[in-house]
Amino acid sequence: xxxxxxxxxxxxxxxxxxxxxxxxxxxxxxxxxxxxxxxxxxxxxxxxxxxxxxxxxxxxxxxxxxxxxxxxxxxxxxxxxxxxxxxxxxxxxx
Numbered sequence: 152x153x154x155x156x157x158x159x160x161x162x163x164x165x166x167x168x169x170x171x172x173x174x175x176x177x178x179x180x181x182x183x184x185x186x187x188x189x190x191x192x193x194x195x196x197x198x199x200x201x202x203x204x205x206x207x208x209x210x211x212x213x214x215x216x217x218x219x220x221x222x223x224x225x226x227x228x229x230x231x232x233x234x235x236x237x238x239x240x241x242x243x244x245x
Contacts, residue, residue, distance in 0.1 A: 184214035
């Protein structure tokens with residue numbers, strides 16, 4: 152729900168704020184291989200019933216590296232003009 156709320160907040164900012172004052176963008180990095188992912192995979196099935204799902208993401212190499220995601224974010228922030236930046240949600244496709 153928090154991701155959906157942030158996306159709606161991004162949309163509201165772009166509708167309600169003057170582009171000369173505020174430019175909002177939205178970026179979806181996908182599933183990133185972070186310490187949080189490691190913690191989720193290390194949890195017990197009892198504590199986290201969907202643990203197996205996170206384990207499968209790791210085993211099937213579906214997690215993006217933090218390095219690649221940070222390069223993607225940097226390229227969006229540094230190489231995109233204001234209009235394009237705010238016009239869509241940017242999705243990391245790995």
